Amino acid sequence: MEKSLALPQIAWLRLFRRRLGSWFDLHAKDLPWRKRKDAYSVWISEIMLQQTQVATVCGYFERFLRAFPTVDNLAQAEEEQVLRLWEGLGYYRRARQLHKAAKFLVAEHGGEFPREIDAVRRLPGIGRYTAGAILSIAYDIPQPILEANTLRVYSRLLGYEGDPHSSAGQKLLWSMAEAVIPKTRSGRVNQALMELGREVCKARNALCDNCPVAPLCKALEKGLQNRIPRPKAKPKIEEVCEAAVVVRRRSRVLLVKRGDGGRWAGLWDFPRFPLNAEHPAARRKELIDGVRRLTGVTIAPGELLQTLQHSVTRFRITLECYAAEYVSEDGRKTSSEIKWLRPAELEKYPLNTTGRKIASIIL
DNA sequence: AAAACGGGGAT
DNA sequence: ATCCCAGTTTT
Numbered sequence: 001m002e003k004s005l006a007l008p009q010i011a012w013l014r015l016f017r018r019r020l021g022s023w024f025d026l027h028a029k030d031l032p033w034r035k036r037k038d039a040y041s042v043w044i045s046e047i048m049l050q051q052t053q054v055a056t057v058c059g060y061f062e063r064f065l066r067a068f069p070t071v072d073n074l075a076q077a078e079e080e081q082v083l084r085l086w087e088g089l090g091y092y093r094r095a096r097q098l099h100k101a102a103k104f105l106v107a108e109h110g111g112e113f114p115r116e117i118d119a120v121r122r123l124p125g126i127g128r129y130t131a132g133a134i135l136s137i138a139y140d141i142p143q144p145i146l147e148a149n150t151l152r153v154y155s156r157l158l159g160y161e162g163d164p165h166s167s168a169g170q171k172l173l174w175s176m177a178e179a180v181i182p183k184t185r186s187g188r189v190n191q192a193l194m195e196l197g198r199e200v201c202k203a204r205n206a207l208c209d210n211c212p213v214a215p216l217c218k219a220l221e222k223g224l225q226n227r228i229p230r231p232k233a234k235p236k237i238e239e240v241c242e243a244a245v246v247v248r249r250r251s252r253v254l255l256v257k258r259g260d261g262g263r264w265a266g267l268w269d270f271p272r273f274p275l276n277a278e279h280p281a282a283r284r285k286e287l288i289d290g291v292r293r294l295t296g297v298t299i300a301p302g303e304l305l306q307t308l309q310h311s312v313t314r315f316r317i318t319l320e321c322y323a324a325e326y327v328s329e330d331g332r333k334t335s336s337e338i339k340w341l342r343p344a345e346l347e348k349y350p351l352n353t354t355g356r357k358i359a360s361i362i363l
Numbered sequence: 364a365a366a367a368c369g370g371g372g373a374t
Numbered sequence: 375a376t377c378c379c380a381g382t383t384t385t
């Protein structure tokens with residue numbers, strides 16, 4: 001039997017905000033997106049920060065804003081240039097949606113970032129969290145947020161032992177977020193909540209001794225600060241083997257653009273496909289067939305250059321990287337776009353991290 | 364409700 | 375190795 005959890009009273013909320021705010025005024029980090037406060041830069045930072053740690057984002061954010069200081073610059077850019085700046089950040093759909101949204105804002109909103117929550121939510125790549133974050137931080141509009149940090153902070157404050165990702169958990173925690181958000185300076189409170197979660201109310205090792213709201217925390221009271229929130233069940237990982245083929249034709253190599261909908265959509269890649277055969281002869285045939293199916297190019301397989309490991313959702317991939325020589329090109333159409341590039345040109349095109357490693361072998 | 368979508372930081 | 379990260383979208 002689980003005890004029902006009541007949301008805090010007004011007095012509790014006032015005390016909580018005051019302690020949190022004072023702590024933040026003393027301890028706020030000097031992050032790159034706190035230099036400018038316009039909606040555009042806040043928006044860029046929030047998209048980059050989705051499922052990505054602050055330290056990782058800092059450099060990307062600065063390079064991105066140097067390349068595209070305004071929404072018009074971004075809207076006018078080529079998608080490949082946007083992806084090139086996103087290279088290594090992962091979740092590349094974010095970059096494509098960001099670019100799409102920028103074009104939409106310039107075309108339909110005069111390049112102005114909207115102030116209405118519904119208009120913001122309609123932009124691609126912006127969900128409830130991101131909309132609330134941008135409006136509160138950029139415009140000081142009182143909107144709640146719930147993400148990894150606030151989820152943990154609220155779960156602990158409330159002593160919520162259920163699954164915070166369940167529908168009941170989400171409902172409770174969003175209600176908490178709504179209760180906490182003040183009418184003014186909501187951006188400060190939201191950033192303070194996230195900063196507290198990152199620096200003090202940490203996932204592995206909560207630093208309750210340094211916490212400005214420790215006396216208000218139910219989890220600490222019960223000694224459960226490192227057991228709440230409940231860890232997620234881990235998904236099963238499948239082992240697979242793939243080949244990537246470096247096809248040479250005089251001084252060029254063959255690249256193929258990855259289609260929409262799948263992994264690494266919009267990025268360029270060496271021809272890559274699953275490898276199943278055990279015997280060398282069958283393996284060789286798989287290489288020829290795979291490259292032909294993907295690119296319409298016929299090859300003569302060569303040596304194994306290198307074997308790389310990488311993980312993606314649900315899969316641990318052993319990637320065998322082969323050399324190959326160009327033989328002929330089918331007149332047959334392939335569904336995908338291909339390019340023959342000089343090695344030096346590779347740096348202009350967006351690749352995934354593994355593709356970039358392979359590219360570095362060639363140089 | 365669950366899966367897909369990346370890659371790197373921290374322990 | 376494992377867990378985690380300023381989530382969103384699709385299935």
